Amino acid sequence: MSAGPPVAFYVHVPFCLSICPYCDFAVVAGRAARRDAGRVAAFVAAVRTELDLRADGLDRAYPAGRPALQSVYLGGGTPSLLAPAEVAGLLDHVARRFGIAAAAEITLEVNPGRADRGDLRGFHAAGIDRLSLGVQSLHAGDLRALGRRHTPSDVVDAVSEARAAGFGSVNMDLLYDVPGQSLASWRSTLDAALALEPEHVSAYALSLDDPDAEGLTGPFGDHLPLRRGARAWRDRARGSQDQDRAAEQYEAASDRLAGAGLRRYELSNWARPEHESRHDLAYWHRDPVEALGPGAHAFDGDSVRRWNAAPLEPYLAALSPSDGRPAGLPPGGEERLDPDEARAEAAILGLRLPEGLDQALLVDPALEPGLRWGLATGLLVDSQGRLRLTPRGRLLGSELFMRLLPAPAADPGGQARRGTATLIAAEIMI
Amino acid sequence: MATIPQARLRNFSIIAHVDHGKSTLADRLLELTHTIDARQMTSQVLDSMDLEREKGITIKARAVRLEYPAGDGLTYGLNLIDTPGHVDFSYEVSRSLQACEGALLVVDAAQGIEAQTLANVHLALAQDLVIVPVINKIDLPSAQPALVMEELENVLAIPREEVILVSAKEGTNVGAVLEAIVARIPPPKGDPDAPLRGLIFDSHYDAYKGVIAYVRLAEGSLRAHEHVRLMASGAQSEILELGVFRPQLVPVQRLGPGDVGYVATGLKSVRDCQVGDTLTSASGPASAPLPGYQPAKQLVFAGIYPMRGEDYGELRDALEKLHLNDASISFLPESSVALGFGFRCGFLGLLHMEIIQERLEREFALDLIASAPSVEYVVTLTNGRGEVHVDNPARLPAPGDIESIAEPWVRASVVTPSQYIGTLIELATGRRGTFGSMEYLDAQRVLLTFELPLAEIIVDFYDQLKSRSQGYASLDYESIGYRPGALVKLDVLVAGEPVDALSLIVHRDRAQADGRALVEKLKELIPRQMFEVPVQATVGSNVIARETIRAMRKNVLAKCYGGDITRKRKLLEKQKEGKQRMKRVGSVEIPQEAFLAVLRTGGAG
Numbered sequence A: 001m002s003a004g005p006p007v008a009f010y011v012h013v014p015f016c017l018s019i020c021p022y023c024d025f026a027v028v029a030g031r032a033a034r035r036d037a038g039r040v041a042a043f044v045a046a047v048r049t050e051l052d053l054r055a056d057g058l059d060r061a062y063p064a065g066r067p068a069l070q071s072v073y074l075g076g077g078t079p080s081l082l083a084p085a086e087v088a089g090l091l092d093h094v095a096r097r098f099g100i101a102a103a104a105e106i107t108l109e110v111n112p113g114r115a116d117r118g119d120l121r122g123f124h125a126a127g128i129d130r131l132s133l134g135v136q137s138l139h140a141g142d143l144r145a146l147g148r149r150h151t152p153s154d155v156v157d158a159v160s161e162a163r164a165a166g167f168g169s170v171n172m173d174l175l176y177d178v179p180g181q182s183l184a185s186w187r188s189t190l191d192a193a194l195a196l197e198p199e200h201v202s203a204y205a206l207s208l209d210d211p212d213a214e215g216l217t218g219p220f221g222d223h224l225p226l227r228r229g230a231r232a233w234r235d236r237a238r239g240s241q242d243q244d245r246a247a248e249q250y251e252a253a254s255d256r257l258a259g260a261g262l263r264r265y266e267l268s269n270w271a272r273p274e275h276e277s278r279h280d281l282a283y284w285h286r287d288p289v290e291a292l293g294p295g296a297h298a299f300d301g302d303s304v305r306r307w308n309a310a311p312l313e314p315y316l317a318a319l320s321p322s323d324g325r326p327a328g329l330p331p332g333g334e335e336r337l338d339p340d341e342a343r344a345e346a347a348i349l350g351l352r353l354p355e356g357l358d359q360a361l362l363v364d365p366a367l368e369p370g371l372r373w374g375l376a377t378g379l380l381v382d383s384q385g386r387l388r389l390t391p392r393g394r395l396l397g398s399e400l401f402m403r404l405l406p407a408p409a410a411d412p413g414g415q416a417r418r419g420t421a422t423l424i425a426a427e428i429m430i
Numbered sequence B: 001m002a003t004i005p006q007a008r009l010r011n012f013s014i015i016a017h018v019d020h021g022k023s024t025l026a027d028r029l030l031e032l033t034h035t036i037d038a039r040q041m042t043s044q045v046l047d048s049m050d051l052e053r054e055k056g057i058t059i060k061a062r063a064v065r066l067e068y069p070a071g072d073g074l075t076y077g078l079n080l081i082d083t084p085g086h087v088d089f090s091y092e093v094s095r096s097l098q099a100c101e102g103a104l105l106v107v108d109a110a111q112g113i114e115a116q117t118l119a120n121v122h123l124a125l126a127q128d129l130v131i132v133p134v135i136n137k138i139d140l141p142s143a144q145p146a147l148v149m150e151e152l153e154n155v156l157a158i159p160r161e162e163v164i165l166v167s168a169k170e171g172t173n174v175g176a177v178l179e180a181i182v183a184r185i186p187p188p189k190g191d192p193d194a195p196l197r198g199l200i201f202d203s204h205y206d207a208y209k210g211v212i213a214y215v216r217l218a219e220g221s222l223r224a225h226e227h228v229r230l231m232a233s234g235a236q237s238e239i240l241e242l243g244v245f246r247p248q249l250v251p252v253q254r255l256g257p258g259d260v261g262y263v264a265t266g267l268k269s270v271r272d273c274q275v276g277d278t279l280t281s282a283s284g285p286a287s288a289p290l291p292g293y294q295p296a297k298q299l300v301f302a303g304i305y306p307m308r309g310e311d312y313g314e315l316r317d318a319l320e321k322l323h324l325n326d327a328s329i330s331f332l333p334e335s336s337v338a339l340g341f342g343f344r345c346g347f348l349g350l351l352h353m354e355i356i357q358e359r360l361e362r363e364f365a366l367d368l369i370a371s372a373p374s375v376e377y378v379v380t381l382t383n384g385r386g387e388v389h390v391d392n393p394a395r396l397p398a399p400g401d402i403e404s405i406a407e408p409w410v411r412a413s414v415v416t417p418s419q420y421i422g423t424l425i426e427l428a429t430g431r432r433g434t435f436g437s438m439e440y441l442d443a444q445r446v447l448l449t450f451e452l453p454l455a456e457i458i459v460d461f462y463d464q465l466k467s468r469s470q471g472y473a474s475l476d477y478e479s480i481g482y483r484p485g486a487l488v489k490l491d492v493l494v495a496g497e498p499v500d501a502l503s504l505i506v507h508r509d510r511a512q513a514d515g516r517a518l519v520e521k522l523k524e525l526i527p528r529q530m531f532e533v534p535v536q537a538t539v540g541s542n543v544i545a546r547e548t549i550r551a552m553r554k555n556v557l558a559k560c561y562g563g564d565i566t567r568k569r570k571l572l573e574k575q576k577e578g579k580q581r582m583k584r585v586g587s588v589e590i591p592q593e594a595f596l597a598v599l600r601t602g603g604a605g
């Protein structure tokens, strides 16, 4: 692990036509997301200013030059709400200031709805070569329960448009442990998804945490406060989640996806050979990643994770000041991991991959007790010099992961830690 | 500060049911007498503990000296002793009343007489105090002062002409209260030339001045730098300072009979200067001490344990410090197989227990775990081997050694609108209570009395009473001694291991139902573990209820990219912290709440 210039690049596009009640991303909807309201264009201008400021910083830090990017990822939000020309302009700008490797993976997140999937042909022409579809389910009832705007047939249409536009690498995000979703309906979602022959599937258990309670919101936080309706929805939905059902659904996904020739290359991700998400692998390998846009997180490859605050207007105000002041970096914060935390984090991310960890880590005094516990409880196995999760370990990973983390500092609720993050954030602001 | 002659001193308390406006009236009296200027005025001045303000209840009695220029042109010294309003603290109330010649009885104009109104009036009358009746909150649209006057007349024989109608909130007619205090409450008796006798009613420790004793002088007088002696402890010292409460400590040169004030004793240990001791002069001591106080009677007992064994010493120090401030708690070391080393603590009631636990956690930053509360049982052993007192169910002797068990009973007074009579009688009889009497306070409201085992009301009787009466019924109770009962010990086994801290003593006829309710509750409260965990309730060797906590199936984070990495790591850290706050019993991690599960099983409620 060592700090270095970014090899992957993320842009967070914070607009959606409406906001799903379970969504934890920095997103605005309604008028602001409509093209005519001018926020989308303002955002595109601001993010390009941020791009220059970040690139200037990296130029100073790495005067000898930087390697070209292996991945560019436009996520959100609904980046497919951008016009192809805006996407093209942005990619061009990235290429100028960062360099994009010839074989780089260039992904766009797309919502399948007719109104928000945008002009897929245009995106392909703009240089996008991989699409990630926010499918979530192919069961109309699930989609309604989740507050999604699209229908299963929109998904079918989106995939055929994608193929017609020339996309050879398509991911589908799917959700399980959804209120009201049975094991059978999850199986039918998996089957219907596989019938569309995606190259990549991410299957996530719906997680309903509380960004406010976690202290992630506020002027420097990377999350937006929960709206009252979303909070009520989550409280209700949490009541109908069920770990037994979720376990069975995960096992069903493992069976079905493997049966269709997709390999699990991370706990929640499956892909055909050569279609693993290089962008996500950069996160899991703890490679340096640059990130722009509200709520986006960048990582230096070693110990510093920096984020932009989630609220859109302060972001725009910092990057496109109206009063003639020069543009500055948006508000945000950063976190510095100590070496124990960094090692634990690397171990946790590593265990989520099929390669697991080098058995030599058993001599690391910080990790050893946790790893031995995992071996003793059958969550881990030691084979051919690697420590890997067992099938049971894949379901109960957190029990092991929390044991790999250093003992929490003696500050109940992590107050002190949050305090520092905010403080740093305040300094960055100034 | 000018010395006020004894004939112009008035010592009084304010007594009331909780929320009827004691603290608000005290604020107005302080304001009107310029004891506190408007700038310093916060509301509920005398409630200085954070907890008191948060919970909106006065927990500790407090004294303050007001100087009042009365209508007759003379300035009077009024010593106001604020009292707690909750049933748990009636001991504190009676102690305060002992320092007074009169009491303001505050009754809410919209609520009327409540259970503690009656209890407190009876305490005041038992000490021959003059009662000044005040009906408060007459500004409320729902105020019915005429009806409340009728109640006072019918139930307490208080003539309506004596009643003063006020709004403490708006300050209406509060002046009349001050005049009534002067006119109706007699000055303290006591010969200023007799040998000094002063009753210690409270104390605190000050790092510079040593133990500060709060005294009320019965006879004699006291001057700065006098040598004093405490009659029970025998400790002697030269006093450094004396003064009165305004409400902060203000030095004076002399205290005389009837005065209420403080004495900086210079003594280093509060043990030398216990509440209830008599202060006298070292040179010319009195021949006999004042009657003093009955020691506080703890009714509820629970084990208090540090979450982390290494905090035991800190917990002991904290309990000692709190005890200096609140003599009504008791604590003795005990150990539990499940919880390690801790203390068996005695409390005046459940609220008191909750408050002490909160103070320990806040003021001393301790992480604690409390076992279920219990009353004290008297067990008669077989073969004439005498009696043992048991306040910890886990320590109940083996069935073969028990001849009989007796438990404490109380007489409960409940004041309620008449439409709830049926449901409240049902509640009390469902808790092994017997109905005593019913008396109409006015056309709509009645006073019910019951006799009940104390164990049946410390749990959630009060909550049940409130919920069955939509909040309208009020409760007070007093001990009426021990009675034999068909009681058995209910034990709990988690993953086959007995958890002594979960043992309970219950009535034989209810063992089955209570055992069932308890294991069901534990099943809810103990999180699923990596393996299946049976939870059993047993009486002797019989398993009377059993539940199984299924093994955990899934606990793994779904997404993990970008910003999620930090967030998810923190969620894991939180999970880890949560786990560390659980108590390991054998291989099972049991959260703190589980140890209080018995509190909420609800019994017949």
Ligand SMILES: Nc1nc2c(ncn2[C@@H]2O[C@H](COP(=O)(O)OP(=O)(O)O)[C@@H](O)[C@H]2O)c(=O)[nH]1
Pocket (backbone or CB within 6 Å): B016, B017, B018, B019, B020, B021, B022, B023, B024, B025, B044, B056, B057, B058, B085, B136, B137, B138, B139, B140, B166, B167, B168, B169, B170
């Ligand atoms: N409307 C009205 N409310 C009052 C009056 N006196 C007290 N209160 C309110 O009644 C509540 C309880 O008062 P408090 O003085 O704390 O009662 P305590 O428990 O007897 O000390 C508070 O919310 C007060 O603001 C009054 O004269 N009129």
Ligand code: SF4
Pocket (backbone or CB within 6 Å): A015, A016, A018, A019, A020, A022, A023, A024, A025, A027, A076, A077, A078, A111, A134
């Ligand atoms: S579409 Fe995705 S990003 Fe937009 S609100 Fe829904 S979950 Fe959030």
Ligand SMILES: [Mg+2]
Pocket (backbone or CB within 6 Å): B022, B023, B024, B047, B056, B057, B058
């Ligand atoms: Mg009060």
